[in-house]
Amino acid sequence: MTIHLEASVEPIVEGEQEIAAMLKELNPPALIMSIVHMSGDASVLTRWPSPKIIDVVEASSQSVELLEGGYTKEQGESICEYALEVIRDYRANDCKLPQLNDEVMDQLLDFMCGHHLDDEYRAFIREEIALDGIDQRGLRFDSEAGRQRATQFPVVIIGAGMGGVLAAIRLRQAGVPFIVIEKNSAVGGTWFENHYPGCRVDVPGHSYSYSFEPNHDWECYYPLAEDIRAYFDSCADRYGVKSHIRFNSEVVQASFDDNSQRWQVQVKNSDGQLETLEACAVISAVGQLNRPKLPDIPGRDSFAGPLFHSAAWPDGVSLEGKRVAVIGSGASAFQIIPELAKTAASLKLFQRSPVWMFPNPVYHDKVSTAQRWALKKLPYYSKWYRFWLFYVSIEGVYDKTLVDENWHSENSVSQSNDDMRKLLSAWIESQLSDPALLEKVLPDYPPFGKRILQDNGTYLAALQRDNVELLTEGIERIDARGLVTTDGSLHEVDVIVCATGFHADRFLFPMRVTGRQGIELSDQWGENNGRAFLGMTVPNFPNLFCIYGPNTNLVVAGSIAHNAESQVNYILRCIKLLLENNYAAMDCRQAVHDQYNQRVDEINAGTAWGSPAVSNWYKNDQGRVTANLPFRIIDYWRMTKEPNPEDYHFN
Missing domain, CATH: 3.50.50.60 (FAD/NAD(P)-binding domain)
Structure with a gap:
């Protein structure tokens, strides 16, 4: 039996109209799970299909807008309407939860994953989300x-x-x-x-x-x-x-x-x-x-202005109105560039190799009031929401990274890896109008060959600002005035930021x-x-x-x-x-x-x-x-x- 932790959620005191509005903003798979916990009725799982893992790249290519879990807008409305009924009954019953036996719990797991799980995977998930409130990962001595x-x-x-x-x-x-x-x-x-x-x-x-x-x-x-x-x-x-x-x-x-x-x-x-x-x-x-790993570039110590690693950002430093150079194009630079581009007089990004990125429209978004409400007040919603985030990040992705020995291509390692490459390329291309810039930012190596990044469009938008320049020439040396590239050009700057990774x-x-x-x-x-x-x-x-x-x-x-x-x-x-x-x-x-x-x-x-x-x-x-x-x-x-x-x- 699953012993519910009734004290783990706060009481629902909002009016039905407010609740109905918030339900529309929630994760449908987790909401369906919470419906079963509140009602004790697993038969509702037959009302809707199991959620599907649709990554944001695939979702962006759909002709019909889909909700999380691959649900249509109509299906989402149906889930919310039924959830409102269940919440009404749940509150009328003094927020008491029915006990669910192991058979129902197995149904919930199979529904969320879309297929029957073997015993080992089932045990793994049960331990991770701890629906019974028992923390199995602590140390207990037998003697x-x-x-x-x-x-x-x-x-x-x-x-x-x-x-x-x-x-x-x-x-x-x-x-x-x-x-x-x-x-x-x-x-x-x-x-x-x-x-x-x-x-x-x-x-x-x-x-x-x-x-x-x-x-x-x-x-x-x-x-x-x-x-x-x-x-x-x-x-x-x-x-x-x-x-x-x-x-x-x-x-x-x-x-x-x-x-x-x-x-x-x-x-x-x-x-x-x-x-x-x-x-x-x-x-x-x-x-x-x-x-932190500073770049091994001749003359690095001769630069007259501030030069620092991104992991040792000086407290209180302001780069507003400065001429700034950023060395590197990995994860840190990817986050830094859009911010510095807003206020720097000029920003030069020195890129050794481009990065694969996939679209994530909520990457910079704040957690909605509705989501916080559900995490705190809907029974077991937070447990299943965490599981959903975990599950979609691992299933269906791993196989795309594996090399197919019968696949011969310089920029992909298998058919599924190449399919991802095409989708990622299309997304990058959709944001750029300059062919020269596109050539610089489009990787020629397989997806997952380097750390794959995510963005909501801000990075590529920053590269297209008038005060931003992307350079792919190698850096020959640094002198007191700035950086000299292999084509002999001197790039005078006031500050050098080294987003060059770690040892x-x-x-x-x-x-x-x-x-x-x-x-x-x-x-x-x-x-x-x-x-x-x-x-x-x-x-x-x-x-x-x-x-x-x-x-x-x-x-x-x-x-x-x-x-x-x-x-x-x-x-x-x-x-x-x-x-x-x-x-x-x-x-x-x-x-x-x-x-x-x-x-x-x-x-x-x-x-x-x-x-x-x-x-x-x-x-x-x-x-x-x-x-x-x-x-x-x-x-x-x-x-x-x-x-x-x-x-x-x-x-």
Whole structure:
């Protein structure tokens, strides 16, 4: 039976006319689910077809305007009319919810997905949306001995971004002592550091959050950086972990002691003093995108004006009326350009390669009053809405990234990938009238070969402003006046913004990490060839766990929040395995590690981003994909559900 959490929603006090108006703005699939929860009548599922996954590219090509889930306007009106009747009865019954048995719950899942789900996928979804209110991802010890040992198992967490705060919350819930070391002055990680104009997340906010702590008050569907940082900060407060964070402190090195089977973690504190912390385990939550990478251009330091990285945007700087150059055309530049174009006297964008983008009409939109109302007041609407966002972002997309060996084309890797290329191209072409500009912005590599971006038209509109110029010539050097391109032209500017990415292939950089028998992680990995089992554990480095480590970046598998929860779930169960069995340390077996990474490399090589014809930040300088997870999210969830003791040596 599904035990409803009646206190999880606020009372509906609005009048029917107001409710009717708001229902028209909601997500139809989630609304249908809420109807069943309020009425207890699953037969209503026969009134409408199952929702269809129609991405925004496909939707833009439809001759008839479709609502979310592929519903027609008429079907949407029918859903809203019936929902209003059900809400009326629900309120007349004092907002009491009928209990739904497992058979009805299975019907709801099958309806939402449009087909019968196997038991494993069903279990995965049930855990993710937790309709029964039970959080299955926390750590629970099976024995009193394990709980007692937990109190003597100190953990050092490095980083207070999404992953670090999540790990801290889970450890506190389990009664495991911990300290979080954070180099910045506040919680947020990348969302604290990146506060350039226009900075926002490119997955829906209602999915970019912890499953156990939904946020119904996002201002925008795709929240701005400050709102995301504030969310993680509020989570740290609400779950009582902020007092465990040492801000303005940085881990210099961490060494595993073979005798004590513990880690010695050297920390440079806010006053510049060094302190050594002893820990039974170390969790690295520094992520992949935490060390800005400035371009290696001759004369960079000779520029007379301000030159800075987009991830180190100076507080209070104003570029209004300035002549500005932006180096780079990736995700950060994509967000920065439309904002700077509004006020700069002139804006020159130096592009190395164009980016694929798909249309998203709500990318800059604020969350409607109706949506906030439904998330807070319609039973289970928020759960199913989160699931819908999650489901549509992963299903039907993954296969479009895989290489068909019988497909031979320079700018696509399969028929379905080429179909997407044509749709994306048509959308880009529809916004441009200048053939010369179109030639510059239209990519000639397969979709998903580089990070694919989204826009509501503002980026391409910005490129067509009179004060904006897109340049594709290479930069030969920088001098005091500006940038000199390979054609010999000098581009005089007042400010240079480097939107040139991060040292994404230098995991745990610049910390010095030493494992068993004095083995240096930098030697084992090399400068930029990080490998880990499941992206989390590394042979010769016992009880060292990585969140968002090598080969865990998501390209088409939904929100990174889902991935972080899978990783923290696995790490917690590794700790439980140690404590329940009275072990001191666990060390990943080399053969297990190598076999896993061989599989990772093979699958990555068969994707659009792994193609040897494509260069991107996902690869190191040897051409190996070090960043991306090549599996579906359901596969990774299964892999990280429980650690297999046979994968490790124990001491």
